[in-house]
Amino acid sequence: MSDVRRAPSGATAGQAVIVEGLTKRFGNGPAVLDRLDLAIAPGEFVALLGHSGSGKSTLLRTLCGLDDVTEGTVSRPSEVSVVFQESRLLPWKRVWQNVVLGQDGADRRARAEAVLREVGLGHRIDAWPLTLSGGEAQRAALARALVREPAFLLLDEPFAALDALTRLKMQQLVSDLWVRHRCAVLLVTHDVDEALLLADRAVVLERGRIRTDLPITLDRPRRHADPTFERLRATLLESLGVHDA
Amino acid sequence: MSDTLIGFGARQRTRPALRVSGRAVAVRLRRFLSPVLLVVAWQIACSSGVLSTRLVASPAQIVTTGWSLLHDGTLPTNLSVSLIRAVSGLAIALVVGVSLALMSGLSRVGEDLIDAPLQILRTLPALALVPLFILWFGIGETPKVLLVALGATFPIYLNLHKGIRAIDPKLLEMARTLGLSRGRTIREVILPGALPDLLVGLRFAVGISWLMLVVAEQVNADSGIGHMMMDAEDFLRTDIILVGLFIYGLLGLASDQIVRFLETNLLAWRPSYRAVGRTS
Structure with a gap:
């Protein structure tokens, strides 16, 4: 942890997150992350793509402080929140208690209520987590991330386990929330369309290095039928090694 | 239902x-x-x-004897003595078992120091310690209560320790990303997560404490349900022996119900317990 500099939100050269020369290896194996450089501006939405084993998860774990930095430097805001693929709610605490877990203050319930209403879960405030559907549980996890007012939000394939329709709704929700909160976001995903719908920039990771760093300059809301969308999609798939006919 | x-x-x-x-x-x-x-x-x-009634008393005789034992105070006196022994033994077991499990569950050093000796002791049949306990603690209340405590400590320790170690590492990671302190993680994540296992351990412990009590009271006692039954043996009173058996059965049943009640209320978050609570 000693190498992680806690930057005040957006201070260092106008960036929220700066990764420089980050190298990571497990044991004597090949580098999982290889002298990686990445900068995310305040309020920027970055999608991180890559095959399994490309180092996506390792980068995410380092950025949220679960893994230590051994080589290189990482500077990030102190208010970082994560949403994982699984909701990771504590089953023995009611939904609102999960949202404000670890938060102090007499207005805990009111704050939980407000943010749960914001993610469309106002009617399940007192529910037990095991009674929630997959989509509802992810909404609760999003609420738990947002109640901390993060300057940097990490999303680790948060919709991967949801059905297609729920996923569309959740993508819309994340897009709306991001417009309102304007925090820097790093979305780890396998879904090229998702990246193109949501992000300002798509970064493709390959063998621990950035292979492609593609700005997505489309206007929002984005349409799949847009020719630019199609072109960007082809570029991203190509750099992921999928050749679309 | x-x-x-x-x-x-x-x-x-x-x-x-x-x-x-x-x-x-x-x-x-x-x-x-x-x-x-x-x-x-x-x-x-x-x-x-x-x-022959020398072998086994008739049901009618058992009811009559039970009624008279209740009225002349023999049964209430011996029952309360037995209850106090079981409850205090169980209370000691709860305190010792939970403390040991917390120490060995929450720290690697604790596990290295505590777990190995307990795993070795656990394989000893606790009842084999009766002669030693009588030598050490005499024939008063102490050896009886301690025997119950000894037997009941192991299931509590083993289950709680297992429960603490089996907490989903993903939840612990989540707690770290939320910036929860160590103390808070223990209070909010680890202990509630291990509670179902603790209750399973408690259920075993309750069963074992009655078993230990039966033996302790029959080997060396001047009061208690077990003593009442041993006394009856000398006078071939099979009716009193059977009343004692019946009481032991009732005690086991009642204590199991208490633990079930605890489970339904403390584990209300589990779908299975909620379903049970709704239909009954």
Whole structure:
């Protein structure tokens, strides 16, 4: 942890997150992350793509402080929140208690209520987590991330386990929330369309290095039928090694 | 439970439902049929002299004896002595078992120091320690309470320790990303997560404490249900012995119900317990 500099939100050269020369290896194996450089501006939405084993998860774990930095430097805001693929709610605490877990203050319930209403879960405030559907549980996890007012939000394939329709709704929700909160976001995903719908920039990771760093300059809301969308999609798939006919 | 509820509601409404309720009642009665028949056969065997009362007392005799033991104060006195022994032994086991499990569950050093000796001691049959306990603690209340405590400590320790170690690492990671302190993680994540296992351990412990108590009271005691039964043996009073057995059975049943009650209330977040709570 000693190498992680806690930057005040957006201070260092106008960036929220700066990764420089980050190298990571497990044991004597090949580098999982290889002298990686990445900068995310305040309020920027970055999608991180890559095959399994490309180092996506390792980068995410380092950025949220679960893994230590051994080589290189990482500077990030102190208010970082994560949403994982699984909701990771504590089953023995009611939904609102999960949202404000670890938060102090007499207005805990009111704050939980407000943010749960914001993610469309106002009617399940007192529910037990095991009674929630997959989509509802992810909404609760999003609420738990947002109640901390993060300057940097990490999303680790948060919709991967949801059905297609729920996923569309959740993508819309994340897009709306991001417009309102304007925090820097790093979305780890396998879904090229998702990246193109949501992000300002798509970064493709390959063998621990950035292979492609593609700005997505489309206007929002984005349409799949847009020719630019199609072109960007082809570029991203190509750099992921999928050749679309 | 649910079939009687359905039957009761239905009986007041329609004729076909009456048949359903009639069948439901019949099913329930059938479950009681064989025990009742057994008791009747037992009574007949005793009354006709086929079974000697020196071997086993008749059901009617047991009821009469139970009633008189209740009235002359023998039963209440011995029962309260036994209860106090069991409850204090169990309380000691709870404190010791939970403390040891916390120490070895929450720190690697603790596990190295505590777990190995406990795993070795656990393989000893606790009842084999009776002679040693009498030498160490005499024949008063101490060896009896400690014997109960010793037997009940292991299931509590083993289950709670397992529960703490089995906490989903993903939840612990989540706690770290939320910036929860160590103390708070223990309070909010680890302990509630291990509670179901603790309750399983408690259930085993309750069962074992009655077992330990029976032995402790029969080997060396001047009071308690076990003593009452041993005393009766000298006078060939099979009726008193059977009353004692009946009381032990009731105690086991009642304590199991208490633990079940705890489970339903403390684990309300588990879907299975909620479902049970709703239908009964």
